[in-house]
Amino acid sequence: MLSLKDVYYRYEPGGIEALCGVSLEINDAEHIALIGPNGCGKTTLIRHLNALLLPEKGSVVVNGLDTKKERNNAQIRSLVGMIFQNSDDQIVGMTVEEDVAFGPENLCLPAKEIKKRVDESLERVGIADLALRNTENLSGGEKRLVAIAGVLAMRPRYIALDEPTAFLDPAAAGMILEIIDKLHREGVGIIHVTHNMAQAALAERIIVMNEGKLYLDGTPEVIFGKVEILQKINLRLPQVTQLLIKLKEKGYPARTDIVNMEEAINYIEELIKKE
Amino acid sequence: MYHAGTFITGKSFLYKLDPRVKLAFIIVLSVFILWSAPIQVYFLGVALLVAALASKISIRSLAQSVKPLLIFIILIFLAHALFSDSNSSFAGISMSGAHEGFIVVLRFLCLIAAAVLLTMTTAPSALIAAVKYFLRPLKYLRVPVDDIAVMIMLALRLMPILLLRKEKIENAQKARCYDVKKAGLMARVRSFLSLIITVLLAVFRRADELALAMEARGYAREERTSATTMKITPLDHAAIIIFVIAAIIFMALKYYLS
Numbered sequence A: 001m002l003s004l005k006d007v008y009y010r011y012e013p014g015g016i017e018a019l020c021g022v023s024l025e026i027n028d029a030e031h032i033a034l035i036g037p038n039g040c041g042k043t044t045l046i047r048h049l050n051a052l053l054l055p056e057k058g059s060v061v062v063n064g065l066d067t068k069k070e071r072n073n074a075q076i077r078s079l080v081g082m083i084f085q086n087s088d089d090q091i092v093g094m095t096v097e098e099d100v101a102f103g104p105e106n107l108c109l110p111a112k113e114i115k116k117r118v119d120e121s122l123e124r125v126g127i128a129d130l131a132l133r134n135t136e137n138l139s140g141g142e143k144r145l146v147a148i149a150g151v152l153a154m155r156p157r158y159i160a161l162d163e164p165t166a167f168l169d170p171a172a173a174g175m176i177l178e179i180i181d182k183l184h185r186e187g188v189g190i191i192h193v194t195h196n197m198a199q200a201a202l203a204e205r206i207i208v209m210n211e212g213k214l215y216l217d218g219t220p221e222v223i224f225g226k227v228e229i230l231q232k233i234n235l236r237l238p239q240v241t242q243l244l245i246k247l248k249e250k251g252y253p254a255r256t257d258i259v260n261m262e263e264a265i266n267y268i269e270e271l272i273k274k275e
Numbered sequence B: 001m002y003h004a005g006t007f008i009t010g011k012s013f014l015y016k017l018d019p020r021v022k023l024a025f026i027i028v029l030s031v032f033i034l035w036s037a038p039i040q041v042y043f044l045g046v047a048l049l050v051a052a053l054a055s056k057i058s059i060r061s062l063a064q065s066v067k068p069l070l071i072f073i074i075l076i077f078l079a080h081a082l083f084s085d086s087n088s089s090f091a092g093i094s095m096s097g098a099h100e101g102f103i104v105v106l107r108f109l110c111l112i113a114a115a116v117l118l119t120m121t122t123a124p125s126a127l128i129a130a131v132k133y134f135l136r137p138l139k140y141l142r143v144p145v146d147d148i149a150v151m152i153m154l155a156l157r158l159m160p161i162l163l164l165r166k167e168k169i170e171n172a173q174k175a176r177c178y179d180v181k182k183a184g185l186m187a188r189v190r191s192f193l194s195l196i197i198t199v200l201l202a203v204f205r206r207a208d209e210l211a212l213a214m215e216a217r218g219y220a221r222e223e224r225t226s227a228t229t230m231k232i233t234p235l236d237h238a239a240i241i242i243f244v245i246a247a248i249i250f251m252a253l254k255y256y257l258s
């Protein structure tokens, strides 16, 4: 379990509070989407989850380990993997294989075990064929997959991903979402930062932030049911929900609590058949 | 994008040698290249070419890594040819000076070829593991050997980024119809300075993020292991024996020639 208690954080002394009084509990194997307007503190929040940032006030505890104690760092960082917004900044090695080995090498694993984990992680994200490629020449989507493999090689219990589909084309983005879903099914906890509401709707739980504070917390259906409250901070609903609302406004007896595409398709099909 | 001298996978002889053996060979070879008699330099040049061909490395990729240093090489040659104080001269060019310049240039080319042969046939991780192996005794003197290895890795990783950035920024300048060739001297100096500053800022920002990403993956400037396993094989034994014999003959010749 990840638990934040009344966390405050400022980047500069006397500056604005990037986090002010965030309390939050994230359970094992939970799939969470973290949304909110630009600059509301999403990146700052997830960087607290593996001790990259330490709270100025309050505490962050990862599976019983306090992030403030430096001797916990190694363990915390292998428990919580972090995918950065820009994969270019995350790739350390010159070849894919070398990069994925970086984490396990820091864990001081023996060479044989490292090899095993590298192969296993590349396999898990489906890029075993890229093992010997130079990281500089990879496409954006491939770089993102390498970054994910690099984190998986540490066998984390949770992965925090900062806008993992930014700058990717729809096909590559779809692949990342599939991998997120697969990891979740395998029991890895997911904290997915996104500006894409359709992607947020795929999570089990959505956390909305605004101005360094928690704004809303609940299932996608509950969150996207609070249209006015979301509008106050300029957040929109997923497009399928918008569509259903428009239909209702036109006088059709449509339900408006549907947030994802598949469910919407089934529902509209039903409606059409009934007519 | 391809950069001259970067590792490409292959299966030929040089690829199979243990990186430690290769690194030791190259170091000894470099000493020979610098200290050998002029006639021996020709021999070394041929030997390196043969090694390149035997390991299926094209002469073109060797030439490519020399290209950026071409002006420097020409200058060395001219300096020797024009300013050597010997009497047998032709149109201000001294013949013995020209030969002397040629030998110096050849030594230089041999050094580059040796380095390129090493970096092209050895994965960076293997090379770093080899460096780490030789530096290991220094650990007792509290030299941070693991950190040095990581620094080398980062330097190798950031180099192409540096080159790429420069290209990107130059293209951006061109896209905005900025033509350096048409600009005056001051404008050129200014554009060059702004280019350098932009590149450096980009790299520093990048280094900052990279450091954070490394920390996120558990890097803590402490002991770490390596994924690379190195093993001396019979092939290495054979190569070492041949190399040692060649080296002895080479040194004997050097004494004999001087």
Ligand SMILES: Nc1ncnc2c1ncn2[C@@H]1O[C@H](COP(=O)(O)OP(=O)(O)OP(=O)(O)O)[C@@H](O)[C@H]1O
Pocket (backbone or CB within 6 Å): A011, A012, A016, A018, A036, A037, A038, A039, A040, A041, A042, A043, A044, A045
């Ligand atoms: N390195 C930094 N130095 C100073 N201030 C920072 C730094 N990083 C972020 N901030 C500030 O902290 C606040 C929260 O930023 P953060 O990056 O966490 O927001 P975010 O929700 O991730 O935004 P985005 O959606 O744009 O990625 C912002 O006001 C931002 O300006």
Ligand SMILES: [Mg+2]
Pocket (backbone or CB within 6 Å): A042, A043, A044, A085, A162
């Ligand atoms: Mg952010």
